Amino acid sequence: MRIYLTGASGFVGSNLAHVFAHRHGAEVVAPAHEHVDLTDELLVRRSVLATKPDAIVHAAIWNDPAGLRSDRRRAWDAYVGATRHVVAAANAVDAHVVLVSTDWVFDGTQGPAGESAPPNPINTYGFLKACSELIVTECAGRGTIARIAGVQGVHRARPSAPRAQDAGFGYLVVSLVDALRAGERFTLWDGPGLNRLATPTLASDAAELVRRALELEATGILHCCGGEHSDRVTLARRATRVFELDEELLDVGPPPDALVGEPVPADTRLDAAATARALGVDLPDLNTMLGRLRAEVDQAWSLA
Numbered sequence: 001m002r003i004y005l006t007g008a009s010g011f012v013g014s015n016l017a018h019v020f021a022h023r024h025g026a027e028v029v030a031p032a033h034e035h036v037d038l039t040d041e042l043l044v045r046r047s048v049l050a051t052k053p054d055a056i057v058h059a060a061i062w063n064d065p066a067g068l069r070s071d072r073r074r075a076w077d078a079y080v081g082a083t084r085h086v087v088a089a090a091n092a093v094d095a096h097v098v099l100v101s102t103d104w105v106f107d108g109t110q111g112p113a114g115e116s117a118p119p120n121p122i123n124t125y126g127f128l129k130a131c132s133e134l135i136v137t138e139c140a141g142r143g144t145i146a147r148i149a150g151v152q153g154v155h156r157a158r159p160s161a162p163r164a165q166d167a168g169f170g171y172l173v174v175s176l177v178d179a180l181r182a183g184e185r186f187t188l189w190d191g192p193g194l195n196r197l198a199t200p201t202l203a204s205d206a207a208e209l210v211r212r213a214l215e216l217e218a219t220g221i222l223h224c225c226g227g228e229h230s231d232r233v234t235l236a237r238r239a240t241r242v243f244e245l246d247e248e249l250l251d252v253g254p255p256p257d258a259l260v261g262e263p264v265p266a267d268t269r270l271d272a273a274a275t276a277r278a279l280g281v282d283l284p285d286l287n288t289m290l291g292r293l294r295a296e297v298d299q300a301w302s303l304a
């Protein structure tokens with residue numbers, strides 16, 4: 001299978017590329033941002049027509065929360081415009097198109113939200129992702145929306161890129177592990193204004209689910225997430241146990257004032273029962289997911 005992948009130099013995209021190519025032998029075509037800017041319709045079309053992929057997986061985003069608010073034009077073009085270009089190009093070559101999306105399309109009161117729950121985003125990022133989802137739902141000949149959530153893992157394209165805790169769950173475990181393995185204290189943020197409940201997902205597990213969706217030609221909305229919900233503190237404490245770290249170094253406190261920005265959905269748990277049925281898989285519980293994450297982190301450290 002030939003897969004055209006956008007955003008392959010990013011955190012999620014690099015895991016998609018790894019799983020598609022190295023675990024499943026797919027031919028992955030992944031033009032860099034500097035060669036194919038997805039906001040350029042003609043470039044996208046030419047690039048896809050030249051490649052004739054069986055599928056396009058669209059994981060690229062402009063990842064700059066402050067920029068999304070200050071430059072609405074660029075934000076719209078980078079999310080909604082780029083998705084429109086990708087979907088049109090996929091239709092032109094009759095390719096299956098998968099949009100990687102997010103649990104942040106929900107408002108934080110809908111958890112556990114099923115695949116058919118109506119999105120109700122409360123910040124710019126969620127709004128732009130929900131609009132991008134609609135493009136796929138309404139315009140793709142064969143389209144899938146793969147919502148991922150609370151993504152953990154190693155960045156396979158930029159393994160030494162700085163990892164930091166933020167208002168969401170992304171990178172939470174690895175940033176904690178980095179600190180505790182260095183013998184440093186780590187203050188886990190918890191309190192109002194944060195994403196406090198989610199369904200943490202290993203990036204490579206999400207990639208396996210996307211690949212399975214391509215294999216089965218599963219269309220519609222899928223929740224490509226883990227199999228167990230968690231709050232921030234539970235995830236952090238379980239991680240210290242699975243990684244055999246000193247739990248005494250873990251503090252829990254409020255986030256810094258500087259973090260205050262747009263609203264953040266508090267409870268973004270995803271119900272993925274329909275997805276698991278559609279793909280014929282069991283989703284991993286938290287300990288299984290963390291065990292796999294540890295294996296990936298240890299392997300990345302041994303190669304560094």
Ligand SMILES: NC(=O)c1ccc[n+]([C@@H]2O[C@H](COP(=O)([O-])OP(=O)(O)OC[C@H]3O[C@@H](n4cnc5c(N)ncnc54)[C@H](OP(=O)(O)O)[C@@H]3O)[C@@H](O)[C@H]2O)c1
Nearest residue numbers: 007009010011012033037038060061063100102148151170
């Ligand atoms: N990380 C999470 O916790 C999380 C959670 C839920 C959903 N997601 C979803 O996962 C996807 C990937 O997120 P991520 O965290 O992996 O982001 P990321 O690490 O910031 O990667 C973004 C990628 O998009 C590329 N890109 C940006 N603008 C582009 C453009 N105009 N044309 C072509 N390429 C462009 C970047 O290339 P350059 O770096 O070269 O600019 C990079 O490869 C997104 O759809 C996001 O909504 C992520």
